[in-house]
Amino acid sequence: MHPERKILLVVNPVSGGTAKDEIFNIAIARSKIEPFELLIYQTTGVEDLEAIGHLVSTQQPERVIVAGGDGTIGMVARTLAQTEAIMGIIPAGSANGLSVDFALPTSFEEAFDIALGSHVIAMDAVDINGDICLHLGDIGLNALLVKNYEMNDSRGKIGYAKEMLKTLSEHNNFRVQIDYPEGRLETEALIVIIANGAKYGTGVNINPKGSISDGFFELVIARRLNFIESAKILTGSTDFDPDILQIVSTKSAHLVCPDHGVHFQIDGEYKGEVKELRIEIIEKYVHVAVPAPHP
Structure with missing residues (x-):
């Protein structure tokens, strides 16, 4: 039976200067256990906002999990603004300021537990010159x-x-x-x-x-x-x-x-x-x- 849930994983492959193989492996394993349909998008630095926005609007995932730094997280958040979709965060950048604020674990396994978990907040944003x-x-x-x-x-x-x-x-x-x-x-x-x-x-x-x-x-x-x-x-x-x-x-x-x-x-x-x-x-x-x- 094809799972009804869809989860989009957005990965910045160069953030933090580390390979992301472990993140892909964990996501694929979780998709079989939960289960859910896993969609994967890797950023390229070229029209990523438009591509992610298209995936969100056409596939309508219930969650979008972001593996990257604050810049990648912010880009994904723009595609989910004022919708009911939930964003999960896997700290995978150089500094991971937002992840530190949320006290997210550095372990990818533990971060996935939270990204797929039930505790959700509605966070603010700040508009600065648009x-x-x-x-x-x-x-x-x-x-x-x-x-x-x-x-x-x-x-x-x-x-x-x-x-x-x-x-x-x-x-x-x-x-x-x-x-x-x-x-x-x-x-x-x-x-x-x-x-x-x-x-x-x-x-x-x-x-x-x-x-x-x-x-x-x-x-x-x-x-x-x-x-x-x-x-x-x-x-x-x-x-x-x-x-x-x-x-x-x-x-x-x-x-x-x-x-x-x-x-x-x-x-x-x-x-x-x-x-x-x-x-x-x-x-x-x-x-x-x-x-x-x-x-």
Whole structure:
């Protein structure tokens, strides 16, 4: 008997610099046990969004499981936006920031258990100049790091650390004006993070106030590097020195960099230099299978 359930597996074969054979083998084995009809799509970097969207609309899978980093996950989420289909995540990128936020296991077997499981949330997204951000976007220091990482075709955490040292020597602060419904800020900044989630893929909790499904995003404005304020973030404190670091929770914002363009990235993908960002929360953007909360 042909199974009625359809599950689409989307795999980025180059993400994380590792082979994906284990992922394919697990998916095929699960499809025979569950059972379900398994559809597989491997990204190529050419018109992937359109191809995945076509598969979703014509095949109507009940779930789409993504094996890749934040960029691949974000692309798939766009094809599932405001539908009843569920997205599952297999952490298979270099940093896996969204997966870290969800506390997904690094074991592919365990990640499949969750991706096929029954605990599902409706997560928000952030519209930034018409692009969709599921996790973290930013202007400044980290965006330059993402650019350097992409340009040098680095892979893995060692490559990331090497590019961080280079980026710290290149980056300069910038002026930014931020208007949001609750107020206005004008400041010099090292980085401004647009945070739907809480953690970078390294595990650093950059946004202790954040929740990925609370109807708000946070602007994390760091004016300079400071060990004490960084330690507060790592320990989950929100009692920051406002001269060094400030966090604003809001539903919309307008950022302007009056002097020059500033490096900008969304979910680990470099977008170029920008002088202006218009930002809006999109509530309950996509359904995602996540670990069940501990009792």
